[in-house]
Amino acid sequence: MLALTPADYEAVRLSIKVAVAAMVVSLPFGIAFSYLLSFGNFKGKALLEVAINLPLTLPPVVIGYLLLLLLGRRGWLGQLLDAAGIRLIFTWKAAVIAAAVVGFPLLVRSIRIGMDSVDRHLIQASRTLGAPWYDTLFSVILPLSTHGIVAGSSLMFARSLGEFGATIIVAGNIPGVTQTIPLAIYDYASTPTGEQAALVLCLVAIVLSCTVLIFHEFIAGRVAGRK
Amino acid sequence: MELRAKVMKWFGEFSLNADIDTAGTRLGIFGASGSGKSTMVNLLAGTLTPDHGSIILNGECLYSSERKIDVPPQKRRIAMVFQHPHLFPHLNVRDNLLYGFKRTAPENRKIGLTSVAGILKLEGLLERGVSNLSGGEQQRVAIGRAVLANPRLLLMDEPLSALDDQLKFQIISYLKGVCDEFAIPYVFISHSLVEMRLMADEVLNFEGGTCTGQTTAEELARRRMGGSNVGYINLLRMGRALRTDGLSTYAWGNGKLHVSAVSHTAEGMFELSSRDIMLFKKHPEAISARNLLTCRVRSTFASDNKVGVELECGGDRLVAEIVQEAARELEIREGEEVFAAIKASAFRHLA
Numbered sequence: 001m002l003a004l005t006p007a008d009y010e011a012v013r014l015s016i017k018v019a020v021a022a023m024v025v026s027l028p029f030g031i032a033f034s035y036l037l038s039f040g041n042f043k044g045k046a047l048l049e050v051a052i053n054l055p056l057t058l059p060p061v062v063i064g065y066l067l068l069l070l071l072g073r074r075g076w077l078g079q080l081l082d083a084a085g086i087r088l089i090f091t092w093k094a095a096v097i098a099a100a101v102v103g104f105p106l107l108v109r110s111i112r113i114g115m116d117s118v119d120r121h122l123i124q125a126s127r128t129l130g131a132p133w134y135d136t137l138f139s140v141i142l143p144l145s146t147h148g149i150v151a152g153s154s155l156m157f158a159r160s161l162g163e164f165g166a167t168i169i170v171a172g173n174i175p176g177v178t179q180t181i182p183l184a185i186y187d188y189a190s191t192p193t194g195e196q197a198a199l200v201l202c203l204v205a206i207v208l209s210c211t212v213l214i215f216h217e218f219i220a221g222r223v224a225g226r227k
Numbered sequence: 228m229e230l231r232a233k234v235m236k237w238f239g240e241f242s243l244n245a246d247i248d249t250a251g252t253r254l255g256i257f258g259a260s261g262s263g264k265s266t267m268v269n270l271l272a273g274t275l276t277p278d279h280g281s282i283i284l285n286g287e288c289l290y291s292s293e294r295k296i297d298v299p300p301q302k303r304r305i306a307m308v309f310q311h312p313h314l315f316p317h318l319n320v321r322d323n324l325l326y327g328f329k330r331t332a333p334e335n336r337k338i339g340l341t342s343v344a345g346i347l348k349l350e351g352l353l354e355r356g357v358s359n360l361s362g363g364e365q366q367r368v369a370i371g372r373a374v375l376a377n378p379r380l381l382l383m384d385e386p387l388s389a390l391d392d393q394l395k396f397q398i399i400s401y402l403k404g405v406c407d408e409f410a411i412p413y414v415f416i417s418h419s420l421v422e423m424r425l426m427a428d429e430v431l432n433f434e435g436g437t438c439t440g441q442t443t444a445e446e447l448a449r450r451r452m453g454g455s456n457v458g459y460i461n462l463l464r465m466g467r468a469l470r471t472d473g474l475s476t477y478a479w480g481n482g483k484l485h486v487s488a489v490s491h492t493a494e495g496m497f498e499l500s501s502r503d504i505m506l507f508k509k510h511p512e513a514i515s516a517r518n519l520l521t522c523r524v525r526s527t528f529a530s531d532n533k534v535g536v537e538l539e540c541g542g543d544r545l546v547a548e549i550v551q552e553a554a555r556e557l558e559i560r561e562g563e564e565v566f567a568a569i570k571a572s573a574f575r576h577l578a
Contacts, residue, residue, distance in 0.1 A: 121313040124274045127300040128307045129327030129376045135301075139326075143317045 064169025114148015255427025327376025396578030453531025480543030
């Protein structure tokens, strides 16, 4: 019979929590970097673009390892956080950071496509009508980039649900603490009797992903209808 | 409005190098595509930054590369009307109109929504989404939005070029009406001499990225007559049409003109090329042209290898165009009486 154990429920709960947190934490940065890439004209723009897109091409394990070096007790940021009494490595927060870094390029790409599609004359009109750049961002650019923001957030959420490589390195695979759905499946798949339990979690992952995608289509449809 | 601008801007192979020192309330910037007029407008509005130079409006420095001054667009109080309306698609008509007004300092809010909506006939449209408006309505909202920002200068960057003739002349009357009513000085940018003559007093001529001089719209039209494909365009406002035998008879000056173009309005604005007016020294006995006007030569002017003849006909004026040889043969002189023949089909209805 297909049933979830309490540990499975915890893995599902944690996966959703990590994905939502990664999405919420990344969104302001995603908007800021998309704005810079879409409207900025500065030296080093190409370099910034490469840096943002790097997680898309790097193996997640490499990202996890680099994060471990950065946030670990001997990492420069880790030392600072340690001094402030903050511990990230092998906590669910590390899983959030891993998911956020890996999904960030997808978020930025989608928002940027949305921002690139905003007619530059509208921005010009807004500025000459008395709006400073930040006012134009909130009153014109963001409302007209809603489809990109929704698409980017959904992609980021879905990518975070599936994040494995970077998470296992920086957050470990601790049931009830950092074990998300992919990590739990990995555990079951490594156990001789865990085949059915792994399948059940796979189904849960599929249902969650489909829900996100349907939500995305629904919102995208509403935004298109409003336009 | 007093404007002094000495600016340079490079874009790869194209460069703008303009030196302007002008004053007036109805200024035009005229030039062909690629002459630099839109770049100039964007530099004035602050949406582009010059590479070098200075811009001073009414004594206030808006930009100076030497003094490192660059007033941002939102603080210049220079509003723009573009070729296309470019209304904010996520806002309704009211919110579009009030976008600039809400961002205007209270002490500068002299023009309000009610009066602008009244002049531009937008009262019934305020709650509508902007995608549900016709092209003319959208452009009226764009004008209202710019005016409601209570600007000290309005820049109009080819605001009529995307409109058909009928709509163009309707919008011209709204533009002039709203700017006159609220005493807003404007800079009108166009590549159309006809629009320039209707909208501007003084005109800055732009060619190849430089301002080649300042003149009046009328003078510019006369100067370009000889080299133009359409000659000098006479703009005739006629009144009280009477339709007989397939022709409309309009009152014009102290006389009448017979026009074959169909107009559904009692009054109309027509254009007539200087090339469609034939001059006679003596009264021709019989001609097929339906209009034969007795005129007096007011003045003549040279334009390329052509001669422009300014005629006074029954209290109104027309400009005819003849070649130099014809001018010599007809002995066209100031004060001479001549007869002007115009075919009824030569008039083109504008509005």
